[in-house]
Amino acid sequence: MDVNVPRKPFHIGRASELTGSDRVLYRFFEILPGALAWTTILGCILLSFYAPLYAAFFIIAFDFYWLLKTVYLSTYLRRNWKRMRHNQALDWTKMLENVKADHVYHLILLPFYKEGIDIVEKCLRSLEASHYDKKRFLVVLATEERAGEEAQTVARTVVEQYLGVFGDISITVHPKDLPGEMAGKGSNIAYAIEEARKSLIDARAIPYGDIIVSAFDIDTVSYPYYFACVTWHFLTSEYPYRTSFQPVPLYNNNMWDAPALSRVVATSGTFWQMIQQERPEKLATFSSHSVSFKALYEIGYWQKNMVSEDSRIFWNAFLAYDGDYVVTPISYPISLDANLAPKFWQTVVNIYKQQRRWGWGVENVPYILFGLVKNKKIPLHKKFRMAFTQLEGFWSLATNPLLIFALSWLPLIIGGPAFNTTVLSYNLPVVTRNLMILAMCGLVFSAIVSMSFLPKRPTNRKKGSFVFMVLQWALIPITITIFGSIPGLEAQTRLMFGKYMGFWVTPKHQKTS
């Protein structure tokens, strides 16, 4: 593996930042995911109308594919569940006794907008409770000037509480409206880390290679051995500066307060991350994760001109290091908040917006494809695999649930009376229903796994509440269509038409009992 200084960071946010043929190519790649999704959907509709027989064949084949995919992926879910439980049971501080770890520092970035003091305190309390030498924690509360004085007061109050607990705790204030920046987490933490480099790292002459950066969301609650676990992986990795360390995000901070819809959507996201943890070559960084400072410094930190900075940082590194960059799945959890607003409908809207923002991760596709075309050092097979994985992933997100739950009836509705007299038309709903029932059997396992993530039942919750935690999985057909497919399709359609999205901060709300 080449460990020299990487090529110049490539921080393109959208086609309009390029010129000439590059701009045309990038724009083409922006259109591609949406075009694939819409071609599939419209193709299905047209096929159902003009050739319902073939549409029915396609639907049956697709449902069978879906069933096999469900079984296939659930195997990885089960394996990762087992591995995560094993990793949670390990004493990682003992594991660290076998390696030299005293030189490692943790720079913990906590981007903060207008969240309440209770949320910030909860995050810091979990850091304080870590089984790790806290004097090696450099905590940065990365605030936004645009959030106003109230947010600064919260930040100062919290920092005062934790003075002396960590090696350092400080506040950065990201100035608003800096040229070339989009307001959001990426620009905030990119600013914060550079400030930290000057005032904390260089001031203490800490070697860049000895620092692991954890870029957390402010609602992240780290488990006690998280930092020991990351450190162990960092120190035992063959190429510690060519890898990011990805935990499993569990959205269970407020699981007992969030409505069923929110719980199912959030846990589905967790399951997807668990599945990907078993297939590391398909894994990109997501949400809260850790990475070496050295790599971050070399690739110019996070992009400031786009939304999905959490996954983009992996692709930045992947292209900058000519494909020699991976994600190490650590199969150790961190906790975050599931969507919760004071009112149910606001929660529903927030879930949709959050899923749309995650779906906007499709903005990485043109970046990756363009980068793969331009980079001549990445092996061709790796380029194809990466391109296919990304395109297939976003295509599946936007189309598969719609094909399964909404469009599979189309031949019966618009196929015409000639088709409706065929045996196939009568068997279509029966066969698809049976295939889906088999696929849904996997939900029983999902329910079991999700129960294992549940925090202790609060005293104000009845024992019967557990029943709803199981029954909630019946919502899956709705959640993956309305809060998976549709926001994903919207994001891809926006990108296709050049209607770029800005950063939407998920409001954090916690019920007080």
Next chain:
Amino acid sequence: MQHPTSYKFRLAYFLFFVLVFIVGIPILIFYSAGYKFDETFNLSIRGGIYVYTPEPNTSVFIGNELKNTSGFFNKEILVGSLKPDQYTVLTTNEDFWPWTKIVIVRRGEVEAIFPFLVPKVVVAEEIKANTSEYRDILEVFAEKSTLLSAVNSKKDTQTTSRVATSSTPVLETITRRQVEVWLDGSTLFARWLGRDEAAPNYYCHIVIDPNNILREDEECSDPIQVFKSSVPIHTFDFYPYRDDAIIVALDNGIYAIESDFRSYQNFYPLFRGEKPDFRVYKNQVYVKDGAYVAVLNLNN
């Protein structure tokens, strides 16, 4: 410390699923299209019969063999894997007259049938004279009879006039959805007004070819003779909610008859009287025999 699933395992596992997909798809598609192995292990395409039974506890027999009995929720019975042939379908229900029909099952097609179930005992609930309901119903009867009534009457069925083809100068025509029915002399005719491919089979001139997968080149717009009476038909109208059954008032009673004239054409008595008349109003059948007015309970 456990490691992620090995690449070797994942590759083997993936290839296994690819194999299952490749093997499974043709099986599923052939099965769904109606293909089955016969006794000699030859693959042949089958057909089926779909029976919609609105009344629960209706048993469906095909060729004297009980296939299924409907329940409160499962009102649709699909009998698949039938060899292309002619089948006698019989539906029985203890409260309704048996209904039977000979249907032809063709390759790859399902014959959909909607049994015309009429109660064995049709209760006539008398409407007392000098009540407002009685007066309202008399108004309905006061309108011209079906044979003479005009468009925009109070009745459920749209009525128009048509040019006669035989002795009667002006013939009255009633229309419901895509079906037109008229009386010429003492013979009832019906005609399909919709697209040929949506027409029930009995409207179409079809050469029965069990090898046809889909119907093509059919003519379904010619009139069919529904019923030829030896006594005068005084009134006729569609049976409530159906366009494939007609109610007729003859000299001594009121009868329901289905439009499907193929064997067997089912014919049921609804009411017997001196010289009864009827009107279908708000999907209820009202009868009048002299001063006696009643509503027929057809739902049992």
